[in-house]
Amino acid sequence: MKKVSTKITAFILIAILISACNAVKRVPDGKHLLTKNEILVNNKKTSEENVFNQLYQKPNSKLLGYRLRLNLYNLANLNPDSTYQAKFTNNPKKYDHMSKWLSAKQVDRLGKSFWYKGIHDFLKSTGEPPVIIDNAKTDKSILRLRYYYFNNGFFNVKATYKVDSLKAKKAKINYVITTGEPYFLDSLNTTISTPILDSLYAIEKNNSFIKSGKQYKTEDFENEKNRITTHFRNNGVYFFQPNYVNFDIDTIKKINKANVNLIINNYSYQERDSSKTEPFKMYRISDVNIYTDYSASTANEKFTDSATYNNFNLFSHKKLKYKPKAITNAVFITKGGLYADYKTVLTTRYLNNLKIFNYPSVQYEVDKRDSTASSLIAKVYLTPRKKYSFGASFDVTHSNIQDIGISFSPSLSIRNVFNGAETLEISGRTNIGSSKDLANPNNQFFNVSEYGLDFKLNIPRIFMPFRTEKIIPKSMIPSTLIAVGFATQKNIGLDKENFTGAFTYNWTPKRYYTARFDLFNIQFVRNLNPQNYFNVYSSSYRALNSLGKEYNTDPSYFNNNVDKDLIIEKGTAGFTNDVLSGNANFLKPITAENFQTIKSIEERRLRLTENDFILATSFTFSKTTKKDLADKGFYLFKTKIESAGTLLSLFAKTTNQDKNSNGNYDIFNLEYSEYIKTEFDYIKHWDLTKEKIFAIRSFFGIAIPFGNSDNIPFSRSYFSGGSNDNRAWQPYSLGPGSSGATNDFNEANLKIALSAEYRFKILGSLKGALFADAGNIWNVLDNVEDEKSSFTSLSDLKEIALGSGFGFRYDLSFFVIRFDFGFKTYNPSSEIGKRWFREYNFGNSVLNFGINYPF
Structure with missing residues (x-):
């Protein structure tokens, strides 16, 4: 019977596949299904992915060589509503007959059901319509191929294509590309109008993406624009943008070579109705103002509290709630220092990492007090989060112990606990689960449980009695975590209490790097039910029990004189002690191998049940x-x-x-x-x-x-x-x-x-x-x-x-x-x-x- 059902299933699957194998079912007459793209570059086939990515049309996707999604699409009825209505248009009596059993409204709704409409919508959305060759899209592909090779230094590239019909309604496209010889960069010159920028450029000139002898690539010129902009803006040139970097590329009277002239003009800006030009300036920070309780609704109100600390100015509409050092430690923009983009990024990252503010905003404005107009006022806007926030999570989990677990975890977060931007999180957890691996004499489905309470205090700095700035600078966003927790759990049958504590330092030495140092990580595990060991570890019990039947002579260790199974805990402990102590009589001498087996079982029991x-x-x-x-x-x-x-x-x-x-x-x-x-x-x-x-x-x-x-x-x-x-x-x-x-x-x-x-x-x-x-x-x-x-x-x-x-x-x-x-x-x-x-x-x-x- 099993073989027959298997054959029927296989037959049905084959029938479905055969019925959908007409790949050109929805290809109109006179059109062709695109089955393949072939690209020849200088008379050689290429499989380079970047080249194929330039094409606007690609064949239908395949799964193990089979166009599954295309054939699923072909199975779909593209107009199921019309088909359903046609049933009654051609046979009005059928509608009347169905309406007697169902109401007219129900008959109409039947046409929207899954079997009449939904299944076809599913096939259409899951499937893939046939890719039909479109000459307009093919022309665009040719244009993109030319641009691709031009951007890689082939200035005389030629590209054509040919549609090759394979069989009825199927065809492939052959792209033929002749690149010609590539152009290489020859002499490199610079024309930089602002002397300060000229000096800055010279400092990192060796890091340029544009080098003599390299093949021309448009990407290198874009990268060089961004490199120069980043370098200038990190060294005080506040108003510099990538559009100020231009390149003059000269190929006249050159054979496959190009001279490059880097051009950076002066700063241009609009003042009233006229355009002005002047050399770029390097800007320094004249003030750093931190607004600790900013909101759009109170932006125009007066500040009632303020403080100055290490050249930082802190303002608050209400009483200042933070120790100045806790906030200024997170700000890398310094008074008297040059403007730098990277300092702005570090500041926003660090402030966001405090988790007591919404995402911060840093803005700059020219200091009107400076007659040279080369100073900036940095304004850091901070919007506090609520001091108290409650949260809860509900999860369904699967782990190596639990086949299924249901957990509920409520939590309370208290921000700025000691006015130093610290965060205290108090969380509880309740988990019930099911595991087939556990001793479960009552055959309960939920036979795993855990209840716990955790306290975590996050301090946004290295908490030590001495300064660590030289070892772990604040640019590494250091923090200290102090955590304690308690949990009681019934997991593998021994039932445990788990006490934990940790004193941990975290920092990021570089971007994408993380470091963690646990100064102390304490764990105390107390087994509440060690006598249940042999109920949980049944393989150990079976091994010990078989040896007990072979050697034991004490009837009080057995459950009865027929089965002679060792009683847990009296029999297992008594027999083990007798063997290891050698102070008992046995049915026969215990072999060295069996003695070692019993010793190993006892050693493992002690290890897994000890606290x-x-x-x-x-x-x-x-x-x-x-x-x-x-x-x-x-x-x-x-x-x-x-x-x-x-x-x-x-x-x-x-x-x-x-x-x-x-x-x-x-x-x-x-x-x-x-x-x-x-x-x-x-x-x-x-x-x-x-x-x-x-x-x-x-x-x-x-x-x-x-x-x-x-x-x-x-x-x-x-x-x-x-x-x-x-x-x-x-x-x-x-x-x-x-x-x-x-x-x-x-x-x-x-x-x-x-x-x-x-x-x-x-x-x-x-x-x-x-x-x-x-x-x-x-x-x-x-x-x-x-x-x-x-x-x-x-x-x-x-x-x-x-x-x-x-x-x-x-x-x-x-x-x-x-x-x-x-x-x-x-x-x-x-x-x-x-x-x-x-x-x-x-x-x-x-x-x-x-x-x-x-x-």
Whole structure:
């Protein structure tokens, strides 16, 4: 039956495709469907994308060589209303008959329904009308091709085209271009009327885009105009604009060479009914006036409060609410300094970053007090936001733990808390979710919950008892974040309380660079239900239970004499203690291998149920070339180094603290974690145009325990698998190494991950992707002794797993919904010789749901 239904489905799909395969169905007689553009440049075919972008007409898009959107369009009825009415025009009795069962109004509305009209509107909007060759547009393409090559130095370019009919109503266009020899720049001269500008130009002359010997390109001349304008305006020439830069290009009596003369005339302006010309001036700032409570409604009212601080003048219609230093620190325009565009940009960026004002406005006016008319008054207009603002967010989420989560987060923001432009944010969070991975004896759907409260104080400067201006200047927009939080959660069955605190410095060394230094990052994790361990980690229980049946002689450890399952917690704890202490009788001698298994189970139980105290210091640095959300070709590099417990151990040693029975130091009767951790993350996107993107990601992370620890806390360890990792495996189900993911939540302290993804457009906002993910996790330099789980040499790299697959993305503008099908391509946990493509089928595939792109 299953095979029959599959054949019927396949037949229907084939029938639909065949019915739509008449690509010229909507091409009028005497017209041709454009099937291909071919461009020959100097008798050679070119595939250069910039050249093809000059064409006004391009063939209908294809998906895997098939014109899907064209054929969808051809399936549509272009006039469904007329077709529906024609049914009754040709057969009036049919209308009367339908009206007896339905009202006349309902019959008319039926013609607007999805099946009669909506489906055809969908096919038209999703599809693509045939691209019919238009000679007028082809002529425009020829003109654009000539301009393109002319702008690249080919002044004698010739371009023609020919329409080549292929078959009925189909044709391609052959473009033939003869470029001739390119022109190169020869001598370069300047004619700059204003002596000051001449001197300024000479300072950065070597950075010019116009150089002798370069091939002529119009783009270079535009870039040079902008470079000169930027240079002048950043050095006091306030009234300079790009239109003052002109070029005289002389090719007379030259063979493929051009002389260039850069011309910059004096400043011209309109005064009443006459035009005047005078040399450009360099302007200095005579005053910086800051209006701290500007609004259009009070613009003409008098100021009742003012202050002067470090040559800045602050004005307020009401009582001044800000410490002058907090505001002036954000202003880079200085009294007596030259006017500079970049200072205006920095000022607006910094002031906006304070988050206590709406976007600021900076304006300049000529100071009439200066008889030389070469001074400017800078006016900074600030419109305060409300001191208190309430917010709330409601989210539906998906994560590696939760299959689905519903969260509600109310927040209160208090601005200018201490009159120093600080912002205090108090936020709560409530989250309930569902996870199939958890111990869930009552079979509840919502079996995950979290409640928390956070306080965050943002200070718009480096908060230290000494000045840091020379190390981190204010141009880097530094800030300090002080945060504390508490959360109680029921997530993986152990139920936790989580106390956090952080003292963090953030700054931007350069544009597109960010730096973060966590002076202190404190986390205390308290497990509320450690006795539930074996209910959650069922694989550990099954392994221990099978050994209990094999060796245990104490009947009080079993649930009954028939099943002989170890009772949780009495039986599991009792049997483990008996084995490790050696103070009990067993059914038979315990082998060394089984003893080690029981020891490993107990060590993992202790590690995952013990309370953790982490006091870490870390530094994070990132660089990106991404300019904005529309930038599709960029890279991101991020690295982090973190040290935990080092300060506590240093303090314990210098104060001669006693160690506990395990030979470790305690704080608050709790062994703290000590380790060093480093990570490297690199993401690169290539924009292949036509909404095609190729992206890669590489990640390496390692955390090494030492001193007070011989393992890494669960919250700081690595896992593999999931919608943002290796998509052929479920979260926590890959690794470590070739062990085969024997535990319920597999983690380790070394991780390597590599991913590549090709993204392309399918229909409208629906995108597709092909991907390959490689990577694994291992234990290294910790207390894990299992060779299959450990990384001991470079030969262990053969345990890198490979997953591949395909996916769909639907772009909703503000976020992307993602579905990925991952297939195990190379599984290192399988026997050697059976690792490649043994599970490459839908039965063993993993469906991943995610929000936004994986990287």
